[in-house]
Amino acid sequence: MIPVELPASGVVVCESNRTRADLYELWLDDREVRRALTRSQFVEAFDAGIAVVVVEHSFGDGGAEPVLERVGAEAPHCRVAGIRDRSTATPEPRYDREIERPVFEAELADSVESLFNRANYHLLLDLYYRTTVVISAYEWRADGDPSDDERYGRLRDRADRIQDYLNELRPRMSDEDVRAVARGITIADVADAADGEASIESKYRPDACSRCGQDWSEPIDGGDSAARLAAYVWRCVNCGHVDMRADPNHRHVSSFRR
Structure with missing residues (x-):
């Protein structure tokens, strides 16, 4: 059973026809x-907690592009x-999944389920990598046993919980779903590495x-509170310590077996 957390x-359904919107819901x-x-x-309906948006191509002013x-x-x-x-002949926006009318219940439900899993796998992988990199930094720089550090213990517990979620979610996904998530993370990595601004706003910080x-x-x-010196290098403004992260291009997307 997939955890509820x-x-x-x-899921947001964007459909101008009220009858169809009711049916999809x-x-x-x-x-x-x-x-x-x-x-x-x-x-009003959309926020960062949304996993999937279902949108008709001609939705509202400007269609699906906005x-x-x-x-x-x-x-x-x-x-x-x-x-x-x-019959639509104009170039379509790039969707993660396309559904042609007439829409059938099984196709819509299966598509949303697949995309729902992709969205959460993406988020969980990103959180897992962020957590394990901090754990690695503790272990690399620790003078003694880092397990004595309370924050290190919390990070280990968090990583274990995330890994359990990933292990439960992965069997519900096809290999293509996993590859799609991997491609998305790789593109984000390249874009972040190419950013030369001295901002600390980075998902890899x-x-x-x-x-x-x-x-x-x-x-x-x-x-x-931190200055970004390079793509994966930061300096703490408080103590001057320089913190280097692993290059995310070395990541591997897998089922995270223990």
Whole structure:
């Protein structure tokens, strides 16, 4: 049984036709479904806790493109299933899954289930890597046994819980689902590595300084608590310690067997 505490649990159905929206919601009643009949309703319904967006190609003003842009900007993990008419001749936006009308219950439910698993696997992998990199930093720099450190113990417990979630989720996914998640993470890695700005806002930044324990999400004297020196290198403003992370290009997406 998949744990209920998955990072993303919601589904947004963007469908201008109220009857079809009601039907899709009924078909997906095993998920937390939010309906959006208009663009403004989509804005209200969408947040980072959404795993899947189902959108008709002609939804609202501007079609599906504004929806895709918002999803990409605010929740890159979120997957999109696009519904289109078979006769549509114009170039389609890039959806994670395309469904042609007429839409059938089994196809919609299966598509949402697959994309739901992809979104959560993506989030869990990212959280797992972030956690284990901090654990590695503790073990690398520890003068003695790092298990005596309370925060190190919490990080180990968190990594174990995430790994359990991944191990439960992986059997429900096809090999293509896993490859799709791997491709998405690789693209994000390359984009992040190419960013030359000295910002500390990066999903690969450690949560805190491994030497002094300064929380890098909290400002110091109104400024950043860490300075980014390179793609995977940060300096703690509090103590001056330089923290280097492993290059994420060396990651491997797998079923995380113990």
